[in-house]
Every structure is written in structure tokens, then in C-alpha cells.
Amino acid sequence: MAIEIKAPAFPESVADGEVAAWHKQEGEAVSRDELIVEIETDKVVMEVVAPEDGVLTKIHAQEGDTIESEQLLASLEQGAAASAPAAESPAAEAAPVATGAESAEDLASLLGPAARQLVEEHKLDITRITGSGKNGRITKEDILKYLKSGDADKAAAPAPAPASTAAVAAPVAPSGERVEKRVPMTRMRAKIAERLLDATQETAMLTTFNEVNMAPMMALRSKYKEQFEKTHNGTRLGFMGMFVKAACEALKRFPEVNASIDGRDVVYHGYQDIGVAVSTPNGLVVPVLRDADFMSIADVEAAIRDLGLRARDNKLTIEDMTGGTFTVTNGGVFGSLMSTPILNPPQTGILGMHKIQDRPMAVNGEVVILPMMYLALSYDHRLIDGKTAVQFLVAIKDLIEDPARILLQL
Incomplete structure (x- = not known):
């Protein structure tokens, strides 16, 4: 049949x-x-x-x-x-094993998204993998089989041949042509590029900054993280859960930041669907936490972890990334100290978290070393005034510096 x-x-x-x-x-x-x-x-x-x-x-x-x-x-x-x-x-038919940098580049350009992700994740030398796909193409199954075989060595450049004493004093310029490779963008990368360009050209984007003392939040996390993980079936207590809940509370106070522009109309959303930016080998994606204001901190942490794992494994659905009224992105996980995040239209606001770094701060006339984080709020100035943006960011700062305010909604 x-x-x-x-x-x-x-x-x-x-x-x-x-x-x-x-x-x-x-x-x-x-x-x-x-x-x-x-x-x-x-x-x-x-x-x-x-x-x-x-x-x-x-x-x-x-x-x-x-x-x-x-x-x-x-x-x-x-x-x-x-x-x-x-x-x-x-x-x-088994593809012949390639040798040499040019062959490796040719093989890499033929990898599909799933296969390319496994190669990058395990840092594999693809010239050692036999391809079973069309024209010797290396498939995801070939890589999984190679990993299970126990022969998966980390890709390493061949050791240079020992140089003679005379050659050490005078390095020889590399011979041959300088190679360039032209590779078409994936559909996802092309769409990301298009949306980023649209955001910069079609919105009046502006960014305001503030800094937050993370010591109270870090002390709270240190005190309860083990009990939190045991109580919530292995869910870890991180900072994203607190920031998402703080953003939800601030959005209730400043509905303009939770709104969007549709032509000459302003659409005010009576709910908080928070997008969380996740980096994947195929590009940045923004899955959405639906009704995040009704979720507990444990629910938020568990949902973010699930979305991150599914994004890494290309398991996200279009429904997971549709909608969203506000976005939170954390460049601090990559070491970013300060940045200006780009809006995710039709949203009118995005919160940027950054690296926590010890800095000398003046407290009651004395210099104290505190773990500080820069916060950035990019917003569409067509709808949100500077005063509103600053007050919104200060509200998040106050909630994070005194976490009890989040629970008490103060």
C-alpha cells in the first residue's frame, strides 16, 4: 500500500x-x-x-x-x-574520507541544520566521518553512529612539521591563493536579518540604561537554591525567573510598554506574554511564555529550560514563537557588559540583562564592592515617552534589589 x-x-x-x-x-x-x-x-x-x-x-x-x-x-x-x-x-555508497582543509570546507557546506549542530556541539572532524547520504552527504544519523562508535575525536589542526634552525629566523610567507567561500544564508538567518533591519528602519528606537545591585538577589538564590531544587523536582533557581516576574509587574504599571502599534491604532494587551531570546546554532529565536504573569517563578524557570533545550534540538514549533508582548534577553551569559538590544516588532519594548560584575560603589559615603549589572531598555519612542521608559526600568531595578516586592507586588 x-x-x-x-x-x-x-x-x-x-x-x-x-x-x-x-x-x-x-x-x-x-x-x-x-x-x-x-x-x-x-x-x-x-x-x-x-x-x-x-x-x-x-x-x-x-x-x-x-x-x-x-x-x-x-x-x-x-x-x-x-x-x-x-x-x-x-x-x-560510502563516501571516501576527505583529507585537507578544502575538502573539509566542502563537506561542511553540505551539512544539514541538524548535522551541522551536532558537528559544532561535539567539535568533530567531519573528514573522519563516512557519509551515507546523496553524493556522500553526511547525515545526522552518520554523526550519531560515529559518536556511538567511540572514534569521535575532537577536531584538531595537524601539528606543524618541525622547522629547521635556518627556517626559524625567517618565517616563510604562505603560498597559494587566498581562499574565499560563498555560502547562501539559510532561510531562518535571512528572515532574522530582514526583521532586524525592519526594526531599525521602521521604529523610533531608543535605549535607556540603569544599573542594579544584584547582592540581594544573589543572597536569596544562595540561601534557597538547594531547597528550591528539591521542592520543584530538580528545577534550578536562576535569575531569569525573577527578571521575568519583575518585568510582568512593571508591565502592569506601565501598559504602554506592553502595547503595540497597528497602523494609527495602539493595541493595549491585557496580558503579559514574555518572549525569551535563545541563541541556537541556526540563529536567535524568541519563544514565548504565555500568560507569564500567572506563572510561578518555578514555572518560569522550568519553561525557560524546556524552551532552551527544544530550541537547541530544533524542536520548537511556530506556535512557540508566535505572539509575545515584551521580550527579555540576557547577553550576560556570553560575557556582555552592556549592549543596546534591538526591538522585536510589533513589540515596543525589550529588556536587556548583562554580566554581573563586581564594581566599587558609593554606599552611605563609603566605597563598597558590589555585584552590579547594567540593565538596558530599548523602546519605540513613537509610543513610549522617555519618562515612561525610565520609570519602567527603575521599577524593575527596585523589584530586583528588593525581591520581596515581587511577591508582595509593591
């Missing part, structure tokens, strides 16, 4: 997608729920799995092809897996 395998139904916000990588080739046996192909849209990478056991008889959309919602991707012969002979197409 032949079964048609189609692309997922795209929501209205996604016009089309692109076939990123086939994990099975024509003639190969597949199992139910086994990954067959990845579809990359401008927001997420979608995985299409086999609906039944069988053999992949025909691929109708090749890698790199643009496809529409529910378009036919492949045909599957149900129940033919047991009797099907091993495919003897060139795609199933």
Missing part, C-alpha cells in the same frame, strides 16, 4: 519552506516515527517522520527545493521493509 508523505501544514505567517536535508534515500527501509526529512522555514526547522514502517520508493522534492504547505514530499510503500533488498544506489 502506497502512502504519500507531505509537508506539514504551515500557519498563515509562513508562506513556504525549503527542504533542508533528507535523512533517508530512495529504496531505504524506514520505521514508524523515524526522521525522514527536515523542512526549514524562516522561523523553525520542522521534522517530518515516517507514518508507517515501509520503504521510501520515491522522493518528489530534492534538497534545496522550495515547497508549500502540505506539498507532496515522498512516497512510501507500507510494510515492504522486511522484503526490500538493500538499496544499491550511489547515495548508499
Whole structure:
């Protein structure tokens, strides 16, 4: 019995997608729920799995092809897996092991999103991996098999040959051409670039700064983190939960920061859906915490961890990243001391957290070393006045410096 395998139904916000990588080739046996192909849209990478056991008889959309919602991707012969002979197409032949930097670059340019993420995560030397995909392409399954084999060594540059005494004094200039490589943007990276450019050109974006003393928050976390983790089934107490809850409280006090502009209308949102910026190998994504004002700190921490793991594994859905009335981003995890975050339209505000760093501060006429963090609020000046933006940021500062205010809503 032949079964048609189609692309997922795209929501209205996604016009089309692109076939990123086939994990099975024509003639190969597949199992139910086994990954067959990845579809990359401008927001997420979608995985299409086999609906039944069988053999992949025909691929109708090749890698790199643009496809529409529910378009036919492949045909599957149900129940033919047991009797099907091993495919003897060139795609199933083992690819020769490449040697040399140029071959490694060629292989890297052919990696799909999932395979590229595994290579970067484990720092693998792809010239040591045998590809089973089309034209020797290295698939996600090839990398997982290589990791399980125990032969996965960290990629390392070959040691330079010992130089002679005469050569040490006079370094020889490298010979050959200076190589450049042109690689097309992924759909997701291109869409991110487009949205960032639109944000800078279509909004009156301005940033205001303040600094917050993190000592009270750090003391609270140090005191309760073990008890918190035991009580909430392993959920760790971090700073993001507190900042999200502080942002929710401040948004209630300053509804303009939680609003959006639609033409000549201002849309005031009576709820707080907080976007949390997450960095992935494919680019920055902003999954949304729905009704964050009704979530406990433990719920927020657990949800952020879940969203982060799913973002890393390309498991986020378009629904996870749709909407949002305000965004929180934390550049401090990468060591950023200060930055000006870019708005995520149609939102009119975004809060930037940064690295906690000990600095000398004047307290009651004395110099005291305190753990300080710079906070940045970028906002759309078309809707939010400077006074409102500053008061909003000061409200978050007050809530963080005295965490009891968050619980008491003071």
C-alpha cells in the first residue's frame, strides 16, 4: 500500500519552506516515527517522520527545493521493509574520507541544520566521518553512529612539521591563493536579518540604561537554591525567573510598554506574554511564555529550560514563537557588559540583562564592592515617552534589589 508523505501544514505567517536535508534515500527501509526529512522555514526547522514502517520508493522534492504547505514530499510503500533488498544506489555508497582543509570546507557546506549542530556541539572532524547520504552527504544519523562508535575525536589542526634552525629566523610567507567561500544564508538567518533591519528602519528606537545591585538577589538564590531544587523536582533557581516576574509587574504599571502599534491604532494587551531570546546554532529565536504573569517563578524557570533545550534540538514549533508582548534577553551569559538590544516588532519594548560584575560603589559615603549589572531598555519612542521608559526600568531595578516586592507586588 502506497502512502504519500507531505509537508506539514504551515500557519498563515509562513508562506513556504525549503527542504533542508533528507535523512533517508530512495529504496531505504524506514520505521514508524523515524526522521525522514527536515523542512526549514524562516522561523523553525520542522521534522517530518515516517507514518508507517515501509520503504521510501520515491522522493518528489530534492534538497534545496522550495515547497508549500502540505506539498507532496515522498512516497512510501507500507510494510515492504522486511522484503526490500538493500538499496544499491550511489547515495548508499560510502563516501571516501576527505583529507585537507578544502575538502573539509566542502563537506561542511553540505551539512544539514541538524548535522551541522551536532558537528559544532561535539567539535568533530567531519573528514573522519563516512557519509551515507546523496553524493556522500553526511547525515545526522552518520554523526550519531560515529559518536556511538567511540572514534569521535575532537577536531584538531595537524601539528606543524618541525622547522629547521635556518627556517626559524625567517618565517616563510604562505603560498597559494587566498581562499574565499560563498555560502547562501539559510532561510531562518535571512528572515532574522530582514526583521532586524525592519526594526531599525521602521521604529523610533531608543535605549535607556540603569544599573542594579544584584547582592540581594544573589543572597536569596544562595540561601534557597538547594531547597528550591528539591521542592520543584530538580528545577534550578536562576535569575531569569525573577527578571521575568519583575518585568510582568512593571508591565502592569506601565501598559504602554506592553502595547503595540497597528497602523494609527495602539493595541493595549491585557496580558503579559514574555518572549525569551535563545541563541541556537541556526540563529536567535524568541519563544514565548504565555500568560507569564500567572506563572510561578518555578514555572518560569522550568519553561525557560524546556524552551532552551527544544530550541537547541530544533524542536520548537511556530506556535512557540508566535505572539509575545515584551521580550527579555540576557547577553550576560556570553560575557556582555552592556549592549543596546534591538526591538522585536510589533513589540515596543525589550529588556536587556548583562554580566554581573563586581564594581566599587558609593554606599552611605563609603566605597563598597558590589555585584552590579547594567540593565538596558530599548523602546519605540513613537509610543513610549522617555519618562515612561525610565520609570519602567527603575521599577524593575527596585523589584530586583528588593525581591520581596515581587511577591508582595509593591
